[in-house]
Amino acid sequence: MYLSFSNAPVADKGTDARPGGRSRRRGVHTVSSTVITLGIVSLLTDISSESVSAILPLYITGFLGLSMIAFGVLDGMYQGVSAFVRIAGGHASDRLDQPKWVAFTGYALAALARVGLLFASGFAALTAVVTADRIGKGIRTAPRDALITAASEPEHLGHSFGVHRMLDNIGAALGPVIAFLILLVVPDGFHIVFVASLAFAVIGVVVLGLVVPNVRTRPRSGKDATAAVPKKRFEWGVIWQGPMRRLLAAAGILGLMTIGDGFVYLVLQARSEFAAQWFPLLYAGTNVAFLAFAIPLGRLADRVGRARVFVFGHLGLLAAYVVAAIAVEDILATVLCLVFLGLFYAATDGVLAALAAQLTTPETRGTGIAAAQTVVAVSRFASAAAFGLLWYAIGREQSMFVVAALLAVAIAVVAVLLWPFLSTPAGESA
Template sequence: MTDLSETSRSPSAAGWLNRNVVGMGLTSLLSDAGHELATALLPGFMHILGLSAAALGAIEGISDAVSSFVKLAGGWLSDRTGRRKPIAVGGYFLTGAAMSLFAFAEGWGLIMAGRLVGWFGRGIRGPARDSLLAESVSPETRGRAFGFHRAGDTIGAIIGPLIGVGLLALLSPHAADPARPFRVAFFWTLLPGLGSAVTFALMVREARRPPSQVKFWASIRSLPAPFMRFLVGVGTFGLGDFSHTLMILAAAQLLTPPHGASAATEIAALLFALHNVFYAGASYPVGALSDRWGRRGLLASGYLLGALTAAGFLAAFLWHLASFAYLALLFILGGTYVAFQDALEGAMTSDLVPVNLLGTAYGLRGTVNGVGDLISSLAVGLLWTAVSPVAAFLYAAVTMLVGSAILWRVR
């Protein structure tokens, strides 16, 4: 494939493991340690507050959609102004500060507010950061750079849940109020969360580039046709790609009868940490393989793993498969397919789009993903509550399978 984005490359592209790549990887490690700590404990906290799976699905879906719509505007703004770094730093600050709002929640309102503010920041920073990452390396090493970044991102997502489980184990035996240990843990998210913004500000360098003069809708219309066709597969898969907090909820529900609610919450959080171990472990190898073998086939294979993960949860509820080993296998599959998705969607986008439209392209891809996240999380949560978890995961498995098939065929 002919690369369209070799011009206006950052001076730091001489070696792929450079200051920018390391700085962005460390930033994402810290950011994910904070917000994944909150994510791992949120289903258990909401259960204590008496909130339903439908409420969790709505909160996750709506906040993901807000994040994704902001990506489109934020990506275009980073192209328009020629400045990506200030947007990224501001986004990391918002996400780092917002998760602590959960500590004050007595119902769904503050949880929704914290998620919306945090995911607004996550949305506005994503295209700017991914564009800087793509501009910081050569076209031949993008897969490795994006894989390294996602690995750092996911190491933080391993550390965060482990810290959360440790805080619950330490504080729960002495707490008269079962919600209090969760509230303390949510305050701890401030330390790595705000540290991520400081790290990006100090470590990442941005080469000056001329601002784009292309207006918003004109920039979208200028995106290449192969990229727009690529989005068809991405969007279809996204319609079934539910929030993985629902995997944590599924594990907690399946494990509660044999273990009790408190132990089930801790085991489910540990399973999510295992999910993130495999996410981190697979991200760099998948990215490196894509530099050699091409990205489309590998990404379609990752989408197929997503369909198998959903089918596995369907079977767990249908046949009451609640063993730790079986659930661990599902979380391993879940973490692995997300590694394919996150490393390769970003790298493939930069293969298909010229550098002056990278921010807009990442924003549009994020918006497509966000619409899918909204529909999938709402659909899975509502089907779970109104019909059954079996119906919810059947919908997810079939939709993700169709997305994989489309990506194989569309060129």
């Protein structure tokens, strides 16, 4: 892998210059410095968010003493509240052609929400904090992914998203480790974790504001590379009809069968001394696996088809559910569960964004990515809330088996739904 850190590469005999720090040497794929810098911003932000996520199940059910149903609602909100603003954030990015500053607004709001964690001590307060944090995430995600798309070669888009997600998940792996070390030294030091989370979030916002260039996503005029092509009428049909309609339906069906990781970890913790002792590090384990698989699966998606990798990546999620549900109390079961979860996220997160970008036009790209992510967020919100009730009604292992069976059916249904993509060599050109 060749990484280019120049925001303005100089064209020479063997190099073509590209906007946004993107360049191509003959026979060598370069990754834009914009992608790298956005990855660093995501790394810092994920240290912030994942250090909190890693302790939230214990903080809610143990330290605050709230019920499993309350955790299910909060976890569902953590997964789904961003859905209410994702399309707005993506559409604002498309219409204003200011993806960096739309993303900056989202990152800044999420950082402000970290302040609220220092004072939240009940369900209502936590609901407000989680809502603000996830709204920030919803605003920033699609404009950030539109920046990545604009700064990348189309034929290597999966690789670029893989590199970004790799850096993102270095932070996602470090966050739980930091939380674990803090709680190891100060057993009830949840608020110390919240302070550290705030610090990393602020640093990420500063790096984004001062270092990341505002790469425009709207096509430029051929005579003047700084002048945008005049605005066209926004084509909503690109988002809601044709190939994108199939993708949105598939993402929604699979999202309904995707429960929050916190539930899986609580199942492992309830029956395994290993998982109970190292609970915050379970999040780190998943993200280390994500980190290992992100670039290889991104490249694989570019070669064999992003739709294929996206659909069959859910087999990793199915395997994780089965391993969690089987009553095996040892380290191997926990490690396998984390590896399968990491593989699932590596095969679906950036790949879904790359697929949505491929199926939309430059003028609708941010909105298209946001629409796909919105469907996933809404469906996962419903899934998490329903699973909390299911756990309460029939028990943890039984509820895991039910969801695993439903997911197996959903994968088969989606394979039929996306068959036009799965049956073509590129996976996206049908």
